[in-house]
Every structure is written in C-alpha cells, then in structure tokens.
Amino acid sequence: MRDPVFQARLSACQDELRWLYMELYNDAHAYDYFISMLERMYNSRSQELKDIDAGREVFPDWYKDKNTLGMLMYTQCFGGTLQGVRKHLDYLEESGINYLHLMPLLESPKDRSDGGYAVADFRKVQPELGTMEDLKALADDCHKRSMSVCLDFVMNHTSEDHEWARRARAGEKEYQDRYFFYDDWEIPYIYERTVPQVFPTTAPGNFSWCEEAGKVVMTTFYPYQWDLNYANPTVFNDMTENMLYLCNQGVDIIRLDATPYIWKELGTSCRNLPQVHTLVRMMHLAGLIVCPGMLLLGEVVMEPSKVVPYFGTVEKPECHMLYNVTTMASTWHTVATHDVRLLRHQMDTVFALPKQYTFLNYLRCHDDIGWGLDYPFLAQFGMQEVAHKKFLNDYFQGKFPGSMARGELYNDDPTLGDARLCGTTASLCGIEGALECGDQEALEKAIRLDITLHAFLLTQSGIPVLYSGDEIAQFNDKTYHQDPLKKEDSRYLHRGQFPWDLAEKRHDLSTPEGQVYEALRRLEHIRFETPVFDADADVWTLEPYNDHVLAIGRYYERQKLIALFNFSPDPQIAWINESEQYTDLITKEPRAARGVELEGYGFAWLLTDYEDLKI
Numbered sequence: 001m002r003d004p005v006f007q008a009r010l011s012a013c014q015d016e017l018r019w020l021y022m023e024l025y026n027d028a029h030a031y032d033y034f035i036s037m038l039e040r041m042y043n044s045r046s047q048e049l050k051d052i053d054a055g056r057e058v059f060p061d062w063y064k065d066k067n068t069l070g071m072l073m074y075t076q077c078f079g080g081t082l083q084g085v086r087k088h089l090d091y092l093e094e095s096g097i098n099y100l101h102l103m104p105l106l107e108s109p110k111d112r113s114d115g116g117y118a119v120a121d122f123r124k125v126q127p128e129l130g131t132m133e134d135l136k137a138l139a140d141d142c143h144k145r146s147m148s149v150c151l152d153f154v155m156n157h158t159s160e161d162h163e164w165a166r167r168a169r170a171g172e173k174e175y176q177d178r179y180f181f182y183d184d185w186e187i188p189y190i191y192e193r194t195v196p197q198v199f200p201t202t203a204p205g206n207f208s209w210c211e212e213a214g215k216v217v218m219t220t221f222y223p224y225q226w227d228l229n230y231a232n233p234t235v236f237n238d239m240t241e242n243m244l245y246l247c248n249q250g251v252d253i254i255r256l257d258a259t260p261y262i263w264k265e266l267g268t269s270c271r272n273l274p275q276v277h278t279l280v281r282m283m284h285l286a287g288l289i290v291c292p293g294m295l296l297l298g299e300v301v302m303e304p305s306k307v308v309p310y311f312g313t314v315e316k317p318e319c320h321m322l323y324n325v326t327t328m329a330s331t332w333h334t335v336a337t338h339d340v341r342l343l344r345h346q347m348d349t350v351f352a353l354p355k356q357y358t359f360l361n362y363l364r365c366h367d368d369i370g371w372g373l374d375y376p377f378l379a380q381f382g383m384q385e386v387a388h389k390k391f392l393n394d395y396f397q398g399k400f401p402g403s404m405a406r407g408e409l410y411n412d413d414p415t416l417g418d419a420r421l422c423g424t425t426a427s428l429c430g431i432e433g434a435l436e437c438g439d440q441e442a443l444e445k446a447i448r449l450d451i452t453l454h455a456f457l458l459t460q461s462g463i464p465v466l467y468s469g470d471e472i473a474q475f476n477d478k479t480y481h482q483d484p485l486k487k488e489d490s491r492y493l494h495r496g497q498f499p500w501d502l503a504e505k506r507h508d509l510s511t512p513e514g515q516v517y518e519a520l521r522r523l524e525h526i527r528f529e530t531p532v533f534d535a536d537a538d539v540w541t542l543e544p545y546n547d548h549v550l551a552i553g554r555y556y557e558r559q560k561l562i563a564l565f566n567f568s569p570d571p572q573i574a575w576i577n578e579s580e581q582y583t584d585l586i587t588k589e590p591r592a593a594r595g596v597e598l599e600g601y602g603f604a605w606l607l608t609d610y611e612d613l614k615i
Helices: 004-025 028-043 047-058 082-087 089-094 132-144 163-169 186-192 233-247 274-290 304-311 325-337 341-351 375-379 385-396 425-429 431-437 440-459 478-482 490-494 512-529
Strands: 070-073 099-102 121-125 148-154 157-159 207-210 215-218 225-227 253-257 295-298 321-323 358-362 408-410 420-422 463-467 538-542 549-556 559-566 572-577 594-598 603-609
Touching: 004 028, 004 233, 004 274, 028 233, 028 274, 047 132, 082 089, 082 132, 099 253, 099 463, 121 132, 121 233, 132 148, 148 233, 157 163, 186 207, 186 215, 215 225, 233 253, 233 274, 274 295, 274 304, 304 321, 325 341, 325 358, 325 385, 325 425, 325 440, 341 375, 341 538, 341 549, 375 385, 385 420, 408 490, 420 490, 425 431, 425 440, 431 440, 440 463, 440 512, 440 549, 440 559, 440 603, 478 490, 549 572, 559 572, 559 594, 594 603
Parallel strands: 070 099, 070 463, 099 148, 148 253, 253 295, 295 321, 321 358, 358 463
Antiparallel strands: 157 225, 207 215, 408 420, 538 549, 549 559, 559 603, 572 594
16 A cells, blocks of 8 residues: 555656656656655655655755755865765864755765766765765764765766666666667767867867777766766656665765766757756656655755756756855956956846745865856956966966966867866865965965955855865865876865864964964854844845945844955945944954945954834
C-alpha cells in the first residue's frame, strides 16, 4: 500500500508533472517508471530526514533566514577527508557557519577530473576522501548542529570512465544513446557553426573522436567529459534518481552544475533552451514529492537577464537559489577602478527583482573571475571591453602602479584579450603584496578593504557564502606550479590547503588573520541580531554624490539602515542628508547620516529605529 504522505505529495504535483513529462518525452512507460522510482526513493529515505522534511514543509523559507551563513570548501584542503571535516565542525560552528558547501567529492579519475566535475560514479565518494557512509555521517552531524549540507551535482555530463561511457565505447547502442554519438563529423560540424566554445584555448571545439567506438562524441567542456543526452528519458530518469540518492545521504542543497547546457538542439547555441526549464521544473517537483526539505541551487554564470528565468515563477519555481555572479565581478571591477557607478547600476537591477528570488552572494569561490561586465553601460564612461579587461587583469596582477594585488591569469587568450583572473580575496585585496613589500600603511588599507568587502557582502539581500580561508585572510598557494597535475590550471592558486597553523592566530588582533576573523565575526553577529537584515527588507541604493562611495538603504519592521562603502584608498565623504537620528552599528555611538566621512576603503553601517515613534 502506498504511503499516505507520498501519495498526498504526488497528488499535489502529478497533473503538472505528467503534463511536462509527456510534453517533453511522450513516453507513458518512461513516465510510469519515473513515478515508481520516486516512490522507491521516498521509501528508502530515513525517518530522521523525513522529520527534517516535515519541519521545512511548515517553514518553506527556512533557508532565507538572515542567520544563514555559508562556507564553500574542498574536503581535501580543509580536513583531508570527510572524517577530517567532521573533526573541524567546532571551528565552523565558532565561525558562524550553518550552510556547508562541499566541492565535488564523487569518484572521478585523478588525472582527468576537472576538479571533480568528471564524475565516474554518482554513488561513490572519491576513495581518498572517504565513503558514502562518511558523507552520511558528516551530514548527520551537521544536522545536529542545525547546519545544512550542499553538494555539486554534475548533470550535464559524465566522465568517460563512467559505466555508461564504458559500455558506449564497447558499442552498446543503448548506452551510446545516452550521449551524443555520430558516425562521422557531418552533424558535429553543423553544431560547431552555432555552439560557442567553453574553453577555446585549453579544450577547443565541442566534439571529440572516440577511437574505441570509432565515432564522434559531444564533449562541450573537456574531451574526457561526455555530454548526456536529456532528450532520452532514461537519462533524465536515472540522473534524477542519482540526485535523490544523494539527498537520501543527507545532502540538503543540490548545486546543479552547468544548468544552461543540459539540452542540446541542432542549429542553436545549446544554451538556455526552453527544455532546460522544463527539466529543472520537473526536478523541483521530484524534490517536493520525495524530499521537500531539499533545495536546488542553479549554477548559471550569466548576466541577470539570462539568470533570472532559472528562478521560474513565484507560482511554479525552478531553482530555489541562483548565484549572483555579475555582482561578484562588478565588485572587483569597482575595487580596481574605485568607481561605483557600474556596481550601483548592478545593485539597482538586483534590488528591483521580486523578494522571493534568493541569490547566493560571494566575493570569491573555487573558480576564476570572468569579466562578464555590462560593457554597453561602461562605454558611456569611455571604457572599452578589450582595453578594460586588460586594465583589470594588469591591476590584479600587481602590474598597475600602486596596486598591491597578487592574482594570476586563467585561460589567457591574447588574440581576444579575454583572460580571466584567479586569486584569494586577501591576495586580491593586497594583503599578501603589502606584507611582501613591508608596507605597513598599505597593509592596513588592504585589511580594511577586505573587511569592507565582506561588510558589503553581508549587506546584500540573499545568502552570503564565504570561501574557506577567506575568514582568516588566506593567501594564494603558488605551490601548484610544481604539481604536474595542477600546473596548467591557475585556479589552483586559490585552492590551497587550509592553513590550520594560521587559523590559530584568528583571535590575535596583531595579525591579519585575527583582524579579519574578528571583524567578520562581529559583522556577522550584528547581522544575525538586527531585524533590518531580514530577507523581506526593502532594499535600494542612495545617491551619495560621490562616485567612490556606494550607498545602500534597507528598511524592515521600523528599522532603517544606511550602509556606505568607500572603494577609494583615500578618505571620502558621502554627501547624504538623512534627517533621523542614527547609531553606528560598529561603534554603538550616535552618528549623523549627513555628510558622512569615510576613511580610505572604509565603511559605515548606520541604523535608525522608529519603534518608539507614534504614527
């Protein structure tokens, strides 16, 4: 007999789910299998996880709480193994972390993994990191501490070592049909006319020759990553089951990797096609039926106009959260130019969106910084794309006069002038460079910039996520240059081992580690305690009549915040004129919000409370 809870959830979703599935596949047998799979995955879900689901069904916006603070990390860098991460949960809890994003850790070939994004088995952990039982134990421990766990789900492709790929290479048509195999290059060449290249310098083209099969196979990212054919319902059914299997190990948030790429169609760019939204919506519905406590985080690294559709609609959502990648890139542009006009323009775009849309905000992550800026907007200030990208990259490599930044280029293409950038937050802010030069004044400014950027991160609407090590101002790791498996990928510059020896200095205010860590903890504590940081707050930008200063206003439950950020190394004045009485949230002293003076790379959080006023 079918479980009544499962039946109730299925009944609530079934009309839409069946309609979407049949519209896409028109295969009743495959649909029936899909529903039986959902029931099987529900029945295998532990009672502990079902209890969590029940609580989150009552409070579906649980993840939007202003107390939510994320951290992104590589298991091998932070704890060595999953068991090692468990041993350091006290540190994470002390740091205020309650959303733990573990970078790819499923079984992948060591020499052909793209950082773990070439999965050979979706149900096994990379042996040196532990086992699936270790992952479940870590998730259980996190749940006991009210921490949620996020894991990448690579849905666009598999490793060429995956069982499906091995059987496809052996000539089994059923498994070749799970990918894009062609007898010759005729159709691939037609694809190449309209499909952009992801890595034109390191992995040119979108197809590779498979010698064993004697056929051409689609490989959008790297030759060892074979694109899955989601026009085949078996692929969708089995990949959704793999996703739900991970959820049943205790994973709360599924990061859908390379979401826009998952549907391919001849004569198109194979990006952002309508069928992608159908697939993501069906995965959302599958989650509502099997594990409604689960969230979908979409990796959509594009401008806002292409990102926002992946939220779906308020009535029919797709992804619960999306990355705010444009704000991240615009922030670093502002650091280099000391000019906030682009960043303010970007903030106005984000603040105009419905409050139900939740962005995941960050300063740095595991990946490079791509300069996908709004160049038509910048053109009015005389900034041209190629020249401006060169300036940004020169600045953050420390080649520009006065810059203490220490970054490296990634995928440098001199012809297109389209290199991207790598480096940790602290190194890009100039802390590493200032210490190298022994420049105390530059060091103080660099630390202040690092803290101000994190204050800006915590001011935005959405979920702030720190990159592991940023909380203690971790520097670049240049040792990757000596590793033959890493030296060709400069992203390993900011993927170094977590410096536990330096973490011991986190409470020592005479060190950069202590100054950054203690400042961040104070900012996070203020954010946790102050209602105006709530996700439902009204948010807007103000005019400070100074292009070096970004001014943001927030209002919620009779509290109003004026947040001011100086992106210049020199003192500036924010020419605002707010009539209310304000308190500086950092000093706890009264401070007028009129002609506010800000030190170089400084910020201010000014709060007024109308609670006692009569209307």
